[in-house]
Amino acid sequence: MAEFFSTRNRGEIVRGSEAIMKGIAGDGGLYVPDCFENIYGKCMKAKSYSNLCSTVLSSFFPEIDISDDVESAYMKFSTNPPLCIIKAGDLHVMELYHGPTCAFKDFALSVLPYLMRKSRELEKDSLRTVILTATSGDTGKAALEAFSDRGTGSRDIQIVVLYPQNGVSDIQKRQMITQEGGNVSVIGINGNFDHAQSAVKEIFSDSGLKDELIQKGIELSSANSINIGRLTPQVAYYFHAYRELLERGDISDGEEVSFCVPSGNFGDILAGYYAKKMGLPVHRLICASNENDVLAEFFKTGTYDRRRELLCTSSPSMDILISSNIERLLYHISESTQTVSGWMEKLEKDGFYSVYGDDSQMNEKIKRELAVFDFGSTDHKTAQDTIRRTFENHGYLMDTHTAVAFSVAEKSALSGVKVVLSTASPFKFASSVCEALGIDTSGAGEFEVLDMLSAETGCEIPEPLRALKDKKIIHELTADRRDIKKAVVALLYGQNK
Numbered sequence: 001m002a003e004f005f006s007t008r009n010r011g012e013i014v015r016g017s018e019a020i021m022k023g024i025a026g027d028g029g030l031y032v033p034d035c036f037e038n039i040y041g042k043c044m045k046a047k048s049y050s051n052l053c054s055t056v057l058s059s060f061f062p063e064i065d066i067s068d069d070v071e072s073a074y075m076k077f078s079t080n081p082p083l084c085i086i087k088a089g090d091l092h093v094m095e096l097y098h099g100p101t102c103a104f105k106d107f108a109l110s111v112l113p114y115l116m117r118k119s120r121e122l123e124k125d126s127l128r129t130v131i132l133t134a135t136s137g138d139t140g141k142a143a144l145e146a147f148s149d150r151g152t153g154s155r156d157i158q159i160v161v162l163y164p165q166n167g168v169s170d171i172q173k174r175q176m177i178t179q180e181g182g183n184v185s186v187i188g189i190n191g192n193f194d195h196a197q198s199a200v201k202e203i204f205s206d207s208g209l210k211d212e213l214i215q216k217g218i219e220l221s222s223a224n225s226i227n228i229g230r231l232t233p234q235v236a237y238y239f240h241a242y243r244e245l246l247e248r249g250d251i252s253d254g255e256e257v258s259f260c261v262p263s264g265n266f267g268d269i270l271a272g273y274y275a276k277k278m279g280l281p282v283h284r285l286i287c288a289s290n291e292n293d294v295l296a297e298f299f300k301t302g303t304y305d306r307r308r309e310l311l312c313t314s315s316p317s318m319d320i321l322i323s324s325n326i327e328r329l330l331y332h333i334s335e336s337t338q339t340v341s342g343w344m345e346k347l348e349k350d351g352f353y354s355v356y357g358d359d360s361q362m363n364e365k366i367k368r369e370l371a372v373f374d375f376g377s378t379d380h381k382t383a384q385d386t387i388r389r390t391f392e393n394h395g396y397l398m399d400t401h402t403a404v405a406f407s408v409a410e411k412s413a414l415s416g417v418k419v420v421l422s423t424a425s426p427f428k429f430a431s432s433v434c435e436a437l438g439i440d441t442s443g444a445g446e447f448e449v450l451d452m453l454s455a456e457t458g459c460e461i462p463e464p465l466r467a468l469k470d471k472k473i474i475h476e477l478t479a480d481r482r483d484i485k486k487a488v489v490a491l492l493y494g495q496n497k
């Protein structure tokens with residue numbers, strides 16, 4: 001049975017349910033599983049997507065039985081199975097955006113409320129849980145949708161989302177500020193995603209505040225991919241893609257496949273790494289970055305360096321300099337919590353660290369482990385060009401994040417079958433996609449832009465985005481980036497009256 005411990009201390013072992021409820025370990029580290037089970041055979045035999053996903057989840061969390069819930073979670077997607085694999089040129093595109101909020105975050109967040117509710121029962125938790133989540137655009141809406149008491153959520157779990165006001169697309173913002181539900185709050189930050197995520201981490205590691213909140217009957221948890229419950233459901237689609245390619249005859253049993261993943265917080269691609277550890281025949285995991293290419297640089301040099309300005313790009317959900325889930329990878333490649341703690345301290349203090357040091361044996365080990373990753377980055381112009389070219393040549397329309405990965409995969413010299421993860425609907429980033437296609441949207445409102453994109457391409461506007469037009473704006477709360485903690489605490493205490 002898998003147990004979990006912090007990337008910064010192997011001493012404290014917790015069950016999966018506890019790791020899910022806490023979200024992040026008390027020492028600031030992230031929970032990692034102590035072992036991986038080979039589930040390749042079981043996954044290839046699974047009867048349905050939900051069955052496959054339950055197989056993955058029960059391998060991580062045998063004590064949590066949510067197979068029926070997983071089935072209901074994926075019924076909210078507009079396709080069955082919940083993902084589609086489309087061939088565009090030489091690449092296979094795995095579309096992960098057919099969920100209720102039109103981005104891949106729905107895969108994990110649709111399941112997370114069930115995981116949390118079962119974990120609360122197992123942990124005999126009677127406190128009110130407040131989920132505090134920073135978003136670069138898509139996590140926020142997917143979490144709001146999943147936890148809202150208008151949907152699968154309930155009053156005993158509340159959710160607070162912090163989003164960068166100027167770092168998300170018009171549609172992303174509209175999706176969040178119109179969210180209904182008696183247990184949801186949304187705060188716009190005048191800052192970027194890193195500010196929001198750092199504030200969340202600071203709030204989590206403030207033990208004085210934690211005690212104070214517990215006195216008031218409140219405990220904090222997270223729906224960001226720092227929560228292990230967010231990562232695990234994502235492992236399933238890697239297995240599913242493989243099975244589907246096998247069924248179509250595009251690969252033979254056991255043939256290794258590469259996956260190219262548009263990366264930000266490194267959660268999606270880490271799920272692919274876990275799939276490999278659980279027996280999936282993976283050749284390479286290709287980490288694709290936009291202009292904020294700290295991750296590509298890390299894989300190239302072994303040095304993680306965040307000492308630069310965060311740029312606002314046309315793939316905003318990847319605009320991140322402090323990629324949380326790298327910390328989990330660091331543990332798996334070094335297998336030393338002490339080493340990871342050292343690197344994280346250095347990142348905090350100096351803004352960078354290098355995984356290669358004086359210990360040549362350790363250097364060799366890390367190099368070997370990192371060899372499964374390939375990397376690349378794409379700038380705005382190339383991504384825009386990729387959208388236009390792929391639509392003209394193959395009739396295939398993709399969003400700006402997928403374009404980053406598609407272009408990196410096209411440039412990659414790797415041999416063998418390559419699957420590109422498509423993480424969002426092109427309509428979520430309609431203005432940028434229109435610009436790429438040369439459609440003039442000047443003066444058009446955000447919903448007119450959706451219509452224009454649909455008319456020009458013949459692609460249908462997803463229903464959840466079309467429906468936004470008639471929704472009222474509910475959330476107008478904002479906070480300065482220096483006052484995030486103050487704003488959150490005020491909100492928590494206010495709600496508690």
Ligand SMILES: *Cc1c(COP(=O)(O)O)cnc(C)c1O
Binds near residue numbers: 139264318
């Ligand atoms: C979140 C997101 C990403 C990045 O995924 P990570 O797990 O943070 O690496 C890429 N594309 C879209 C559309 C996203 O919402």
